[in-house]
Amino acid sequence: MTRPAPGPFVAVAVAAAVLVGCSSTASSPGTVSTGTRPGTVTTMQGSAGVTPLRVEVVAVHPHDTSSYTQGLEFAPDGTLYESGGRYGSSTVREVDPQTGEVLRVADLPAEVFGEGLTLVDDELVQLTWREGRALRWDAATFDPLGEIAYTGEGWGLCDDGERLVMSDGSAALTMRDRDDFSVLDTVGVTAAGAAVPRLNELECVGGTVWANIYQTDTIVQIDPATGEVLAQVDAAGLLSPAEAAEADVLNGIAKVPGDGDTFLITGKNWPWTFEVRFVPA
Numbered sequence: 001m002t003r004p005a006p007g008p009f010v011a012v013a014v015a016a017a018v019l020v021g022c023s024s025t026a027s028s029p030g031t032v033s034t035g036t037r038p039g040t041v042t043t044m045q046g047s048a049g050v051t052p053l054r055v056e057v058v059a060v061h062p063h064d065t066s067s068y069t070q071g072l073e074f075a076p077d078g079t080l081y082e083s084g085g086r087y088g089s090s091t092v093r094e095v096d097p098q099t100g101e102v103l104r105v106a107d108l109p110a111e112v113f114g115e116g117l118t119l120v121d122d123e124l125v126q127l128t129w130r131e132g133r134a135l136r137w138d139a140a141t142f143d144p145l146g147e148i149a150y151t152g153e154g155w156g157l158c159d160d161g162e163r164l165v166m167s168d169g170s171a172a173l174t175m176r177d178r179d180d181f182s183v184l185d186t187v188g189v190t191a192a193g194a195a196v197p198r199l200n201e202l203e204c205v206g207g208t209v210w211a212n213i214y215q216t217d218t219i220v221q222i223d224p225a226t227g228e229v230l231a232q233v234d235a236a237g238l239l240s241p242a243e244a245a246e247a248d249v250l251n252g253i254a255k256v257p258g259d260g261d262t263f264l265i266t267g268k269n270w271p272w273t274f275e276v277r278f279v280p281a
């Protein structure tokens with residue numbers, strides 16, 4: 001992956017970030033954006049035992065602004081998959097991580113709202129928001145392979161190699177069987193004892209789970225065994241104010257495969273994906 005220097009807009013945008021509290025009335029991924037800038041989760045700032053991190057931008061790549069990003073994940077070979085939401089325009093797609101070009105795309109039925117996406121062996125599993133349907137796709141051909149029914153809302157999904165980890169907009173993570181999607185366990189996520197709600201897009205990495213917090217610029221790292229937040233990333237300011245005004249919230253995190261320590265992050269209808277490293281704040 002080439003790594004051009006990040007654009008000058010990154011530094012400019014940092015100063016323009018606006019903090020908003022946790023009392024936002026919106027609570028679902030389908031809620032229309034209020035137009036305010038997302039902010040950090042103020043209740044977690046300074047929490048004992050939570051390592052504060054920030055993003056160091058390594059590279060910036062184009063992103064299809066028509067994609068209401070709900071899931072983002074690399075295959076081990078570097079193939080990038082993305083799930084897009086909204087009724088009538090939800091998709092599953094393969095994207096060139098360098099150019100943002102959509103290489104393959106399959107449209108979802110108009111009555112479902114695409115959500116989190118993960119690769120389980122050779123197939124993609126894609127959640128839907130309120131439809132209770134996990135859609136299965138052949139990762140090589142994008143042929144539909146059927147569905148699995150589940151109860152409750154679907155937000156984020158990742159595969160730790162042994163179990164699937166799923167979020168539903170609450171402060172809980174649900175562990176599911178990789179084969180039949182049955183519930184194996186549920187863990188409440190807390191930061192210094194306080195519940196951390198609105199867990200959204202997920203990424204399973206090295207025995208931990210990274211999670212976007214809906215309607216914020218915060219990403220947390222969770223110990224799935226205990227639910228404890230280990231680290232909190234402030235990812236505010238990646239977009240310029242003008243770009244942010246045209247885009248929706250930060251959502252989408254994918255570990256770049258290989259031995260490196262970088263992640264690709266983006267947002268709903270964002271013009272860019274950012275390859276970043278999480279470093280001490």
Ligand SMILES: [Ca+2]
Nearest residue numbers: 072202203253
């Ligand atoms: Ca992900």
